[in-house]
Amino acid sequence: MAESSKRGQESPEQAEFRAYCRAWLEENRPPPTRMPLPQAAYEVTADEHRSYLVDWQAKCYEAGLIATDVAKEYGGHGHTGFQQIASAEVRRAQVPYFINWIGLGMTAPTLLAHGTQAQKQTYLPPIFSGEDIWCQGFSEPGAGSDLVSLSTSAVKQGDNWLVNGSKVWTSLGALARWMLLLARTDKADKYNGITYFICPMDVAGVTVNPIHKMTGESGFNEVVLDNVIVPDHMRIDEVGAGWKVAMSTLTSERGAAQGVGAVASSESPMGTMEQLIALAKGTSRNGRSVWDDPVWRDRIMKLYERTEALMQSSRRAANRELNGGAMRIPLQGKLVGSEIGQAVHQCALAILGMASSLYVGDANSVADGKWTLGYMNTYTGTISGGSSEIQRNILGERVLGLPKTK
Template identity: 40%
Template sequence: MSDDVFRQRIREWLDDNLSEHFAPLKGLGGPGREHEAFDERLEWDRYLAAAGWTCLGWPVEYGGRAASIAQQVIFHEEYARAQAPARVSHIGEELLGPTLIAFGTDAQRARFLPGINDVSDLWCQGYSEPGAGSDLAAVSTSAVLDGDSWVIDGQKVWTSLAHLADWAFVIARTEKGSKRHAGLSYLLVPMKQPGVSVRPITQLTGTSEFNEVFFDSARTESDLVVGEPGQGWKVAMGTLSFERGVSTLGQQVGFARELDAIIDVARRNGSAEDPVVREKLTRAYIGLRVMRAYALSTLGGTGDNGEDSVSKLLWANWHRGLGELAMEVVGAPSLLAHDGELDEWQRLYLFTRADTIYGGSNEIQRNIISERVLGLPREARP
């Protein structure tokens, strides 16, 4: 199937199916808004799966379409264009699924990929800790092999949608006394068990999509370690590379829609006549085009040259700046909440303060570029 035919097919399908029953879901969900119509968006995700529109890039033998990178980009662009609701299965489909395909055993793939594909199992990511945010190598959550089970103790934080997840992929230290990258393992852990407690974190937006997760002698089966025990760093880095894949192109379509809406506000309230505001809007448009060009030029790369880190820095800083620009365009009314409720621009501003932190903070991304790509001296570490 040609790319043009593929684009037309997904566009027509979305136009036909984002109507009537699912029409009210348009534009709902996403960062800072995951609480919106969650059950209905889950139903939509399962509807997508039944129609064969999930896991597009996966090999056919694992339930995917083996879609090319170009076609995956097209899907995400058209999905964003149609204002389809934010997916609730992103972590399983875009992060864990490709990780299991690349690093998992046949038994792990057979057990978990079908539940990701049909959205019957929801996943969360157990990486960050209170003392190890973006510095993943500093994690202290431990796991000890006890017979046919790993026994896990520790705490994770900023765990998106943990309160709704069935499973978590968790980075834990499985070799006592190990430091940094050595001795880490990548474990698949059931969330619904007595040893797992989840506590929501209230964000600036008033919502709680992030959570603290406590493991108190939680257990998972001994064979649910992805890759070799003690070699989890490699697997974890693989997951992070998948996180910054083709879906970023769809994300940028959403960014463009936000910028267009801000420009409309500027025209209506007259702030577009201010030369300073007009220049900032122009720079935002240029920045968005630069982001797209860079993303397209680096798709399919290995990430060895720091492309993933550069991409994260580009979109995180741009989007945070967009939130600030929205406040400037709206002006004084942006300082007031209406009946205690935030409007879309206030929510955008507040949530984008976190863009430069989650998914790998700016500081860590710059360290990666300076040390691994440019060969500069490493930052002193304990």
């Protein structure tokens, strides 16, 4: 089977770097944890997992697999055109993910684009090493899809801001040292009344309450902010520029930027697809393997086809002309990827039939219930970071010029 990540004309230096990454990952693959790791970084809660994953990220950072293309003055390795190679090799090696995926995937791109020199020098190196874990404080009980109606307030008092409100769906909230915070600084101006802050999590007034999801996992949290003091030097960009900055951060979340090496899951879409085919081959139904039934086969192959399209679309997005405008393909990435992932898991449950009822921890379950757990977790993809419905609004409005739903 073709490995599309390998396709691409590489310079001798890039080829050498790829070989280096591959060899390093092979030699330094960490031993498995005693208790299995959750399927993705945003589900991590246990101390044992945290310390294991922080050590692993630090090692990968030292080896040059993270912040590969970031300037040395900000703790990066100062290369150009190497990060996507490192990230592709990390995914290919099926090694553990990087726990600090919000720091890497959202904070770093945001600070690199909007941060002050001091902010970049202070916050970036411990993001890369995994020493400082970050979480994101955007959504609120009353502001989900309609994020701009958020009401957590920040009031200026001398050189500080006094923050009050509550945030929900905060992944890694229990482990984080810092939070990317959106707060309202002007009630009269919906869009220009929001300011972007770095909020410390280990100070008075911050309470983190875990939220158990339908899977039973508790990576999500509610964070209550009660008279929390945030110094003004921890404000990102201008007062009132928060919405603009947040949109660029969300663009990172929606798949446009993997700039510094965020890898939040150890499974690639095609890797999961191959597991699905193996499951179909190994499951018998009506006297033959599921894979040998043409009806099943067509359903599975349709998913295979869409998974390959997903990979080829990311390759196509690199060419502006083939992309059809700068954002047309990148803005589809999260929507399409999460919906395919969900359909793949639905198919796996259907192949399992009654065995899909067996959950994590059941001795007779297939792959320790990972398909059933994974299916429920695909709703994280289709709901968080702007639900699929919101993504379709954005695509219709920004790319196709349809009237705004608002």
